Amino acid sequence: MNSHLDLLLKRFDRAAFECEVEEELKFHIGMQAQAYERQGLTPEEAFAKAALRFGDFTQIKTQCIRIGKQSGVRTLAMRILFTVAFLLGLLIRISSWEFHLTRVGDLLIMIAVFGSLLLRKKKRPNCFQCREKTVSVGTE
């Protein structure tokens, strides 16, 4: 639960999140460059080869940031909405003795509970059927 909260909070701190993505990708290239250096390449050659092997750094970074932000904002907004609905429903249910109002409270609670469940069980596309997004691989 805490890790989810951390993740969401991080996504809201735009600059920090972008820095983290960049740091992670640079770490990968740095490690690969070290491996090439151990194979006898000069630091410059090793870095160039590692960067080439990694692919388009800017494009990958942008893609990661976009994915990260989408998830954070949307999920947090939905969770806040359902939490507010639940609390409001509970408040109406507790404080009101009128039949109609208690029904409204029940309805809000039900919407919040089902909404939260739907958020958890949100249907994911079958990955093997995702035709539009592919990852390039090759054999040499």
Add this chain to the structure above:
Amino acid sequence: MANTRTDLMQGTLELLILKTLTREHMHGYGIAQRIHEAVDDLLKVEDGSLYPALYRMEKRGWIASEWGASENNRRAKFYKLTRAGRQQLSAQSVNWERISQAVTKVLQSA
């Protein structure tokens, strides 16, 4: 030598990542290395393509990440499999087996 490029479906890379993370939590570079070793250079997965997949998987709750110290004492982001990720791994493995068997059957019958 000719460079034969093939399009590997997105889910395949995710399956490889999920399987790699079953043993231990790892950083992205470690995952890439482990996959390269496992596929024995039969498939060449582009290193950079791993990261959008990792972010997508984290978004779906299949993996979780935290920053820690790497083997050379540098700050690195480590990924671990979640319970949802384990469930996804078994579901995807079954699916992969089914597709693989179906394709093999068609190829053998032709």
